[in-house]
Amino acid sequence: MHLMKSETFNINLVNVGKSITAAAGDTLFKALHDANIFIPTVCGGKGFCGKCKVKVFSGNKSSLTDSEKKKLSSDEVAEGWRMSCQAVVESDMDIELPDDTKNVRLYTAEVIALGMVCRETRRVRLRLLAPAEMEYLPGAFILLDIPPAAGSRLALSRAYSIATPPSSVNEIELNVKHVPEGKGSGFVHDVLKPGDKVTFSAPYSGYPRSSDENELICVAGGSGISPVLSILRHLKETESRRKIKFFFGVRTCDDLQYISELRTLEKSMHAFEFFSVVEFPGENTSKDTIAGRVTDAVIRSVEDASGCSAYLCGSQGLLEACRTILLERGISEDDIFYDQFF
Ligand code: FES
Structure with a gap:
């Protein structure tokens, strides 16, 4: 299909009660991030993590990509789920966001403690400032914004799991391993110091079955x-x-x-x-x-x-x-x- 570069389409988020405008040819992932709609990602939109699923009811006719064939189950495909970083905007669309993304918000926090927990891993303790509390499931993760691209949430954010339990609503702890040339770990290991402010979106995912009773x-x-x-x-x-x-x-x-x-x-x-x-x-x-x-x-x-x-x-x-x-x-x-x- 040939799409005019300047053409825009309407994306209706049916379970949020909101619509956004997206440029023809953009991925749904980019369109949602540009509109500050938070979609989970660990790979930053590269098609590896499979976290960025949305349900598409109408408007997307592009074929499943190889990444989607690997990451989506046959049930998910039958129900209309797509990976938003793979699905291209080519008409007006009706989509549904996963339930666990509806509570994701942007947070500001202060670094209150830093220290090495082993040879390559730095522990970061953050106190939430605005909002001052967060509800999350055990095992949830955040997407930490990495400067200097503060205006580009898409390219420079990194996923880090929360080590604190959900009872710790106003302080969270992360463990960040040093990765050679890694922008996120370089920021955490070499730049961050106590008193610094950081921003992140959260909470993503988590382990919904932590309360089960089986082994x-x-x-x-x-x-x-x-x-x-x-x-x-x-x-x-x-x-x-x-x-x-x-x-x-x-x-x-x-x-x-x-x-x-x-x-x-x-x-x-x-x-x-x-x-x-x-x-x-x-x-x-x-x-x-x-x-x-x-x-x-x-x-x-x-x-x-x-x-x-x-x-x-x-x-x-x-x-x-x-x-x-x-x-x-x-x-x-x-x-x-x-x-x-x-
Ligand atoms: S963002 Fe990782 S697969 Fe889409």
């Missing part, structure tokens, strides 16, 4: 620990009697973090087992640490996963390997929740 198996690699900490801290505060296994995998002992808190939780919670697994342990391994790959620890320690839920956070490779292991042990696909790094 929970969590696996996290490296800084994937943040959302699991949020979930565990929440379960501790709510005196959950849920059976929980948490496998935390890192490359070296210098990458371990929050170990003393997790060991304390292991002693004080009803049925929580913690496995810290170091792939290349070196000489300083403590007796509580398992040497090897985290997937091997899961294989050895989970005989039967039927009836369990799983929360997996890490690289695509880790998530796919754990998915295979847990499915072989009887977990239902619907009971696996994924939080993938990009």
